[in-house]
Amino acid sequence: MLAWAIGLVLVGNRQSARSQIIMTKYALVGDVGGTNARLALCDMDNGDISHIHTYSGQDYDTLEAVIRHYLTAQKVEATEACIAIACPITDDWVDMTNSAWAFSIKAMKASLGLATLEVINDFTAVSMAVPMLGERDIIQIGGAAAQPGHPIAVYGAGTGLGVCHLLQLDKRWISLPGEGGHVDMATGSEEEQQILAVLRKELGHVSAERVLSGPGLVNIYRGIVAIDGRTPQLLKPHQVTELAINDSDDDCRRALSLFCVLMGRFGGNLALNMGTFGGVYIAGGLVPRFLEFFRSSGFRAAFEDKGRFKDYLHTIPVFLISHEQPGLLGAGAHMRQKMGMVI
Secondary structure (H helix, E strand, C coil), X not given: CCHHHCCEEEECCCCCCCCCEEEECEEEEEEECCCEEEEEEEECCCCCEEEEEEEEHHHCCCHHHHHHHHHHHHCEEECEEEEEECCCCCCCEEXXXXXXXXXXXXXXXXXHCCCEEEEEEHHHHHHXXXXXXXXXXXXXXCCCCCCCCCCXXXXXXXXXXXXXXXXXXXXXXXXXXXXXXXXXXXXXXXXXXXXXXXXXXXXXXXXXXXXCCHXXXXXXXXXXXXXXXXXXXXXXXXXXXXXXXXXXXXXXXXXXXXXXXXXXXXXXXXXXXXXXXXCEEEECCCHHHHHHHHHCCCHHHHHHCCHHHHHHHHCCXXXXXXXXXXXXXXXXXXXXXXXXXXX
C-alpha cells in the first residue's frame, strides 16, 4: 500500500473552472529552534527538500499557528508530518528550552488533522541527515577517512548546544539523542578557569552550552573583559564574531579563538566517549559564520589534545556540515525510515 507515502494533498488553481486535486508523495517537515521555525516539504521517494520557509518564533504565539500559516500559504493539506524541536522529547508534553512555546503532541496532531505526527529532538534530525549528505555538503577538518559501521557524533552551536550520536544497525540508522550540551564545562587552562569562575558567580552551574552557543560566545567575551578588570560592551553574538574576524577588537578575537578551542576540546570528549571513527559532525548556525577563522584556529589541536589518547583521536575525522538545512533533511530521513524505507 502507498497510503503512507501520500503526505500532502496539493490543491490546484481555485480560480480555474477545472480545479484539480493532485495526490503527491510528500510529507511536511519542520526544524524548530529557539529563534526560528523552518518548515518545508519532503519528497518521500528521494528525500529532497523543497518549499522551505523560515518564520521568527517571536511572530507567533504557538507552533501550531506557524504550521497553519505555512500550510495555508502553500495551499496544502498535510496528513503526515515530522517536526524536529530544540528540546528534550520525553513524553506527550513538549516544553521548549529556549522558547516560550509548549504543546501536547496528541492535541496538535488532532487539531491539525494529521494521520501521523512525529516530534523528535532537533539533533536527532541533524544526525539522521548524516547518511543523506554528499561530499559537497561537508567540509573535513583533519583526521583520516570515516570508517563505515562505526559510531558517529554530531554536535552544534546555535541558540543552544545540541549533541547526538548515531549508529547503523543492519540497514537502519539509530539516533541516540541526549542533552550533552548541559554537561559541566571542563577547563584546560588557567584563563579558562578564571572565565568560568566569573560565569559561575552569575549563573551558578556553567554547562557547555553556556560557552558553546551564540549567547555563550558573548559570555566568553564578557568573562575575558571581566578578568582583566574592565567593563564589557553590550554586544550580540554576531557583533563579537564580526569584530573578531575583522580584527577590530582584541577582546572579541580572544573570545572567538577561545570558543574554537573549547569546541575542539568538547568534540574530542564526544569522540572518546563512543569511539566515533565514523566521524564527528559539526552542525548549527554559528560556526559557518566564521569558517575560515575556525579552520585556522586551535580547534583541531584542542580536539586531539587528550594526553595519552592523542594518537587515538588523530585519525578521527571532523566534518563541518555545510548543507543549509540539515534539520529539515534529517526530519525527512526520519520519516522515510519510519515508513519502512532504506536511507
